[in-house]
Amino acid sequence: MTVYAALRRLVVDGEIPTDRRVSEAELSARLQVSRTPVREALSRLEGDGLVDAQGRGVRVRVLPPAELEAVLEARAALESWAAGRLAERVGDGEIAPARLAELDALADASDAATRAGDLSTATHANREFHEAVARLAGNPVVEQTLATWWDRLVVATRSGLREPARVEQVDAEHRAILAAIRAGDADAARRATVAHAQHTIDTVRGTPE
Template identity: 35%
Template structure:
């Protein structure tokens, strides 16, 4: 590390602005504000966010590293996932989600989870069901994301939480467009996951979470816009 006097001067607020730009753009991508294949330019994003080009440029570099946008030489395009890439993502997500549910159940069994935390998990599951029954695809997607990230937090493993957050972001755009074409938006396995965690049943929670991801992966595959429908 350079001595303080030898470090290059930094402009005040540049890093904070870059972080803010990154978070705002990431949220727009995850929420469906931009769509797969949309071309984004620095100037357009600056206008959208009301920010200067320096933090926007840094944010785009980070988002490209995350796999959420792809450079084209003339700005970037919002990334999508092929059916094969979606399969890979759901395989990893399934393993991590099952682990998160298992660790949450272990924490409950060992008396590490509070009644408030369990109540919040039940409420998160209820919101997914409520939005699904209402036919609110974006609302169901957001509630589902909140539920699964709560599972990750209850696992007590920050590395697991970070990994799941990155994976959810990686296929968020495709998942949101797929869920809008599904007739049934209500996840049937959330209740089983919650019940197993409350009961302090690690194996049951792990199995329910794994089954939930398998069902979701099958539905995403059936509804993927690039799916090969030939017999």
């Protein structure tokens, strides 16, 4: 499990070359363990869709455009569900308004980093915002699936794709989602999340390469 976690981190953090195949021996030397636990971890990572192990050598998966879009669409589906569910819970009084302050803080952090031009921090904060929404929705299955998809996207978009200058828009969209959640308006929360996600999809589509 620890080897799995370590290897996953290496993959997600971009510490493993994506332009060539890597041998099990290479990874085991790097992690100072034998090939056996490395193989186990790789098998799991393959299940997560993070690496490709057919043939000889393992390859970090950089998603082809079609699959990138598929993951983005899937993410939009679950995130909009989560936002709607959270709004319902707020409306039902299951979530104390104070807990929503966490979301405000994360949106603030995301916006601040974006304005400061700190892309890496901004990306991370943005993810944290969306993951917090999923967590507060109270469905661990959805939460975990989304986390896996985020990881896939991180790997896929590291080399190449960059969020372009729709910077201003992102923050406004986050605030719109939050407002709907706070109002307990599930429908509006879903719509706002779908719109937000759709903009990301459009951006990716419009960015060949």
